[in-house]
Amino acid sequence: MLARVEGEGALELSIKDGKIEKLHLRIFEPPRLFEKLLEGRPYTDVIDIVARICGICPVAYQMSAAHAIDSIFGVNVNPWVRTMRRLMYCGEWIESHALHIHLLAAPDYFGFENVVAMAKQYPDEVRRGLLLQSLGNRLLRLLGGRSVHPVGVCVGGFYSAPSVDAVKTLLKEFKQALPMAEQLVRWTAAFNLPDDQQLFTSVALCHPHEYPMNEGRIVSSSGLDIAINEYQNYFTETHVPHSTALYSHFNGQPYLVGPLARLNLNLGKLPSGVRQLITESGIAFPSNNMFHSVIARAVEIYYAFVESIRIMEQYTLPAASCMDFSPKAGVGYGCTEAPRGILWHRYELDEKGDVVKATIIPPTSQNQARIEQDLQTSLMSFGLDHGDDELRLRCETVIRNYDPCISCATHFLKLRVDRS
Amino acid sequence: MKPKIAVHKFASCDGCQLAFLNAGEDLLTLAGMVDIIHFTEAGPIDEETEVDIAFVEGSITTPADCNRIQRIRKNSRYLLTIGACATAGGLQALRNFANAKEWVASVYAAPEYIQSLATSTPIREHVKVDLELWGCPVSAKQVLRAVHDLLFGVTPKVELDKVCMECKRQRHVCVMVSKNIPCMGPVTRTGCGAICPQVGRGCYACFGPAENSNTGAMGVWLQGLGLMPEAIAKRFLFINSEAPEFRAAGTQWKSK
Numbered sequence: 001m002l003a004r005v006e007g008e009g010a011l012e013l014s015i016k017d018g019k020i021e022k023l024h025l026r027i028f029e030p031p032r033l034f035e036k037l038l039e040g041r042p043y044t045d046v047i048d049i050v051a052r053i054c055g056i057c058p059v060a061y062q063m064s065a066a067h068a069i070d071s072i073f074g075v076n077v078n079p080w081v082r083t084m085r086r087l088m089y090c091g092e093w094i095e096s097h098a099l100h101i102h103l104l105a106a107p108d109y110f111g112f113e114n115v116v117a118m119a120k121q122y123p124d125e126v127r128r129g130l131l132l133q134s135l136g137n138r139l140l141r142l143l144g145g146r147s148v149h150p151v152g153v154c155v156g157g158f159y160s161a162p163s164v165d166a167v168k169t170l171l172k173e174f175k176q177a178l179p180m181a182e183q184l185v186r187w188t189a190a191f192n193l194p195d196d197q198q199l200f201t202s203v204a205l206c207h208p209h210e211y212p213m214n215e216g217r218i219v220s221s222s223g224l225d226i227a228i229n230e231y232q233n234y235f236t237e238t239h240v241p242h243s244t245a246l247y248s249h250f251n252g253q254p255y256l257v258g259p260l261a262r263l264n265l266n267l268g269k270l271p272s273g274v275r276q277l278i279t280e281s282g283i284a285f286p287s288n289n290m291f292h293s294v295i296a297r298a299v300e301i302y303y304a305f306v307e308s309i310r311i312m313e314q315y316t317l318p319a320a321s322c323m324d325f326s327p328k329a330g331v332g333y334g335c336t337e338a339p340r341g342i343l344w345h346r347y348e349l350d351e352k353g354d355v356v357k358a359t360i361i362p363p364t365s366q367n368q369a370r371i372e373q374d375l376q377t378s379l380m381s382f383g384l385d386h387g388d389d390e391l392r393l394r395c396e397t398v399i400r401n402y403d404p405c406i407s408c409a410t411h412f413l414k415l416r417v418d419r420s
Numbered sequence: 421m422k423p424k425i426a427v428h429k430f431a432s433c434d435g436c437q438l439a440f441l442n443a444g445e446d447l448l449t450l451a452g453m454v455d456i457i458h459f460t461e462a463g464p465i466d467e468e469t470e471v472d473i474a475f476v477e478g479s480i481t482t483p484a485d486c487n488r489i490q491r492i493r494k495n496s497r498y499l500l501t502i503g504a505c506a507t508a509g510g511l512q513a514l515r516n517f518a519n520a521k522e523w524v525a526s527v528y529a530a531p532e533y534i535q536s537l538a539t540s541t542p543i544r545e546h547v548k549v550d551l552e553l554w555g556c557p558v559s560a561k562q563v564l565r566a567v568h569d570l571l572f573g574v575t576p577k578v579e580l581d582k583v584c585m586e587c588k589r590q591r592h593v594c595v596m597v598s599k600n601i602p603c604m605g606p607v608t609r610t611g612c613g614a615i616c617p618q619v620g621r622g623c624y625a626c627f628g629p630a631e632n633s634n635t636g637a638m639g640v641w642l643q644g645l646g647l648m649p650e651a652i653a654k655r656f657l658f659i660n661s662e663a664p665e666f667r668a669a670g671t672q673w674k675s676k
Contacts, residue, residue, distance in 0.1 A: 104461075130448075145615030146557075149626070
């Protein structure tokens with residue numbers, strides 16, 4: 001079993017004559033068949049159903065679905081709704097990234113079994129992380145009533161608008177915490193990370209004016225630039241015997257989605273203050289060192305704080321928190337930047353707005369082929385002659401670095417090494 | 421010796437475990453009071469050591485999990501389910517009303533690779549459960565209070581009231597009476613904090629049935645608001661479709 005990831009998985013490794021003969025990341029998260037149970041449900045249920053795919057990134061699911069259904073009904077949201085969706089996404093990035101950095105990833109880089117052990121020696125760093133995480137959750141509660149499976153989002157906007165006072169109170173706390181988010185970037189940049197340069201294709205959303213969250217075109221480091229509805233013309237999903245998650249390929253090759261891909265492709269969209277902090281931290285982005293993902297997450301937390309503060313400072317009550325619309329039949333697409341990377345949805349609705357067909361492609365299934373490719377490369381450069389325990393730790397570190405959410409994709413790390 | 425606890429996962433979204441992982445300072449306090457023996461997402465993995473308290477998230481959907489829950493029960497002195505999946509099969513239990521084999525075949529290109537049962541069932545259908553905490557997600561406050569009670573030898577108190585009671589205490593205007601919005605509050609267990617009426621929408625019953633829920637009257641009321649029988653069935657057959665009261669009401673409306 002692989003610890004400190006979300007979901008269940010295992011790794012099978014066969015080594016023959018000093019070479020990797022077989023490397024399979026087995027995902028045995030039991031399938032829950034969401035795409036089928038959506039069929040026949042009214043559009044009003046979709047937002048609440050898809051949230052349940054992942055307890056750590058429910059907002060990403062809600063946002064991709066809301067955008068897709070908005071487009072079918074021809075809803076153009078007002079600036080307030082657009083901005084509040086972005087604010088809510090900031091909350092989820094902060095919560096999910098802070099949880100990953102502190103509870104799942106950092107113990108690897110400091111040689112601890114888990115965060116509880118790490119907290120004894122690094123109490124301030126761990127407490128800072130838990131505080132940032134809790135502020136992300138507070139932001140989710142502000143707009144959604146609770147942080148796991150929030151209830152505020154609907155097609156066309158939000159069921160209601162938070163009060164000016166509630167926003168002011170949280171804004172004050174965000175301003176106080178901003179220096180901590182800055183320290184977090186400097187802290188992660190000083191981690192003793194392996195230098196493991198690899199060739200990979202980054203894929204992320206790109207928006208002309210902002211760092212991508214809810215909207216944009218799908219672009220890649222190899223020059224792809226397509227509308228979200230063209231995704232299936234370029235990316236394919238296949239099913240392999242050893243996994244309940246499907247594998248995605250781009251032009252037949254693995255690719256990377258998530259914070260490092262996003263940062264590599266969207267550096268220029270960050271405000272100058274955030275870029276300045278990256279420069280001061282001494283890490284050069286774009287980076288081909290996969291282990292820089294943890295720093296990319298910290299940068300995105302800092303950015304999400306800056307962005308949330310900007311939005312909350314300008315907060316006013318809207319004329320309407322939700323647009324008027326009437327249901328229509330049609331096909332719609334949604335693609336947003338979940339904490340772990342692009343989350344692609346396609347819905348076909350009938351004239352009442354009931355689901356005829358749903359397709360959901362989560363970030364972890366997109367990264368799965370890339371994780372196996374990374375393991376091949378990093379294990380060869382690490383050296384296969386290490387003992388099973390050392391190999392396991394390295395494999396776990398590599399895998400955890402992707403923050404795989406295996407519940408989404410359909411736990412870990414039982415490593416089975418077969419040496420012959 | 422400190423009490424030993426375990427957190428186990430079955431088919432789920434991991435959201436109920438966040439009751440611990442989102443607890444911040446309380447997580448560190450708890451870790452000081454107990455030995456965490458098994459909690460995959462937080463790090464420790466050991467399903468074989470006997471524990472005092474086991475928390476179970478998720479529903480049973482695979483042949484392997486049928487066996488695993490038996491082993492876990494044997495190794496656990498006190499077993500609690502956390503959340504809708506473990507307590508009522510979860511959203512994925514909607515497959516129990518459909519042809520699950522067809523569902524697998526249409527999602528996966530090679531269904532023969534998928535080892536999945538035709539049903540998603542709550543833990544109580546497999547082993548004795550000492551306490552059930554409802555909710556999708558479970559309330560973190562409830563989970564931490566249950567842990568606290570158990571550590572001090574008190575039987576935890578569970579919420580039995582309806583969402584309506586909480587909604588009145590918070591002085592929200594009833595969305596069903598004032599706006600004709602279908603709301604499942606009258607039959608749903610409280611614990612969420614009445615957050616849906618608070619934002620102006622109807623409750624969608626994610627905490628399962630309350631004690632003595634009058635599901636019959638609820639259905640008739642929904643009909644009076646203009647819902648068709650099929651839509652009423654879907655109000656009951658949603659996140660807690662394997663809760664007996666909801667299953668019965670939903671099945672009845674489905675056949676109308």
